[in-house]
Amino acid sequence: MAAEASAIDPMAQFHIDPVIGSGWSVFGYNLAFTNSAAFMVIVLAVLWVFMLGGMRRQLVPGRWQVAVESMTSFVSNMIDANIGPKGKHFTPYVFSLFMFILLANFIGLFPLAIIPGLHAFTVTSHITVTGVLAVMSFSIVLIVGFAKHGLKFFSLFAPHGTPWYLLILIFPIELVSFLVRPFSLGLRLFVAMTAGHILLDVFASFIIQGLHANNAIGPVVSILSFAMVIAVSALELLIAAIQAYVFALLTSLYLNDAINLH
């Protein structure tokens, strides 16, 4: 694939390797504890420590409690603005989704590779993970929609006051745009994370290749690439937060469709 064999493979960082139990198999499926699972456990542990450290209910909150409360109030404000008072039940789900994606994105950017033999793994850079999260949101929308409105839920696909001859056209379009939601939701997060990490890896490989080049322009390329890596890292921190926010925002918008049935 690569032009030279010595080139650094930017896709290597997404490989899923077993950490322990590479031989464990159940019904022919390999159930090894992979680096993906390990980083999910790390994300969960960090999230737990963060939440348990801040849920103290002190009248005058300390710094930690303020940090936790600002996250919870951010999500509950988003739910209030998008769904209204009926959406209060879904705040825990959207909050867990938002915090898990946010921490998975941030921990994936953690420069763990300065310790030899380790490298950070971004859980959300695999469509299996983001796809499951998206399908989970989508099924909650379907279950809530059908449980609350029964077959009237299908009126979601026929906006009020549409003439019948337009309905023939609009119903399939709305149906397709509804059914494509889980794909677009999962794809967005997965591709944004993958693209960012490939970009970082490509510029990082420019640094090393520039140092190994035996000409005058090599070090210049290295320094420029190093500046670029710093800039892209800052951009990636922004993207990590924005993508977590967009995922939670779109989930709450889809829940709004199911609850309030526009």
Add this chain to the structure above:
Amino acid sequence: MDLASAKFIGAGLAAIGVGLAALGVGNVFGSFLEGALRNPGAADGQQGRLFIGFAAAELLGLIAFVVAILILFVVKG
């Protein structure tokens, strides 16, 4: 032209779509700033809509990126 070079040209052409999505995303944020500077009081209430527009515009660029990656790594040439 052999298949391997056609593959690289195709992936490069698919990557143009990412740049076009950049125009769209820039337009979303530019228009938001333009409106927000005229009426800063209303700006905070529209942030949700800003990010919905951003997400919709960005998705199409990301799909172009996926197509480029699929051509490069999945298509056997």
